[in-house]
Amino acid sequence: MLIVKTYQRTRALLYAERWAFSRNPLFTDYQNLGGNCTNFVSQCVLAGSCVMNFTPVFGWYYRSDSDRSPSWTGVPYFYDFIVGNQGVGPFGREASPDELETGDVIQLGNEQDGFYHSLLVVGKENGNYLVAAQTDDALGRPLSSYTYEFARYIRIEGVRLSLPDSTKCFEDLYNGTALLPAQNDFSESNNPQATENAD
Numbered sequence: 067m068l069i070v071k072t073y074q075r076t077r078a079l080l081y082a083e084r085w086a087f088s089r090n091p092l093f094t095d096y097q098n099l100g101g102n103c104t105n106f107v108s109q110c111v112l113a114g115s116c117v118m119n120f121t122p123v124f125g126w127y128y129r130s131d132s133d134r135s136p137s138w139t140g141v142p143y144f145y146d147f148i149v150g151n152q153g154v155g156p157f158g159r160e161a162s163p164d165e166l167e168t169g170d171v172i173q174l175g176n177e178q179d180g181f182y183h184s185l186l187v188v189g190k191e192n193g194n195y196l197v198a199a200q201t202d203d204a205l206g207r208p209l210s211s212y213t214y215e216f217a218r219y220i221r222i223e224g225v226r227l228s229l230p231d232s233t234k235c236f237e238d239l240y241n242g243t244a245l246l247p248a249q250n251d252f253s254e255s256n257n258p259q260a261t262e263n264a265d
Contacts, residue, residue, distance in 0.1 A: 067229045073156060073222045075169035078114035082186050082198035085109065086205040094131040096139060097201060105139045106200035107171055107184040111148075111156050114169050115225040119147070119155035126155050141173055141181045148220055154228045161221035170221050172197060174214035181218065185209070 085106070089095045093109060096102045108128065112118065119125035119135075126147045128134040137147035148171070151157040158170075166172070166187050172195065175181035185197035188206060195209040209217075238244035 068154065068226045069229055070224045070226055073169065073225050074114045074116075075167060075222075076114075078110045078169035078186065079188055081110045081113035082106075082188055083205060086198045086200065087203050089200075093128060101183075102200040104141050104144050104184040106198075107186050108138045108144065110169070110186045110198070111171070111222065114222070115156040117155055117225055117227055119151065119153055121153065125153075126151070141184055144171075144184060145173060145181065145218070145220060148222070151226075154226050156222050156225050158220050158222040161219045163217075163219050165221055166195065166219050167221075170219070172209065173218050173220065174212060175217065176215040183212075183214070185212075 089097075089102075090109060093105060096105050105128075108126070118127035120127050121135075123135065124137075124147070125135045126137045126144075128138045135143070135147070137143040145160075148156060148158045149160055161170075168187055168189060170187045172185045172187060173181045174183040174185070183199070183201075185199045187195050188198045189196040191208070196206045197209055198205045199207070
């Protein structure tokens with residue numbers, strides 16, 4: 067069973083402020099391997115959601131450099147996951163330019179390369195979004211200072227969590243064997259983040 071929780075925008079912002087000009091050692095730095103922008107944005111969104119989607123290929127997760135989804139580091143794949151996600155993890159939609167809040171994502175593009183850069187919204191000033199980014203490290207940089215031909219705006223709507231089937235709860239209660247399932251009954255197949263402090 068899936069439930070929806072609020073995306074914690076302040077946590078995404080705090081993470082961006084902490085790591086925009088340095089690198090979290092838990093993650094590979096792709097600065098010299100094509101760019102670190104979407105890896106950084108994914109980390110910020112993870113800070114605001116605290117749950118990954120471990121679906122092979124089409125999910126959104128990072129365990130190591132050799133065990134990660136394309137959506138964790140790839141600009142178009144991040145977009146495809148967030149706007150198309152019907153399962154566990156953060157989900158959102160493409161929005162109009164004036165709908166974004168702190169913790170949402172802007173992607174920049176041009177005709178030659180398509181969409182090539184991901185930015186995290188950290189504020190707004192005089193009608194202009196302020197963003198955080200890596201590769202060209204930035205925090206509070208005005209969106210208007212970037213050169214690009216077009217942009218898309220991704221609003222994070224919420225976060226889905228997977229809860230174990232309530233059948234076991236009913237059976238245990240009915241049979242008089244347990245009041246509620248033990249915490250370790252949240253198996254990885256039902257809830258991969260059960261041991262990673264999802265709240």
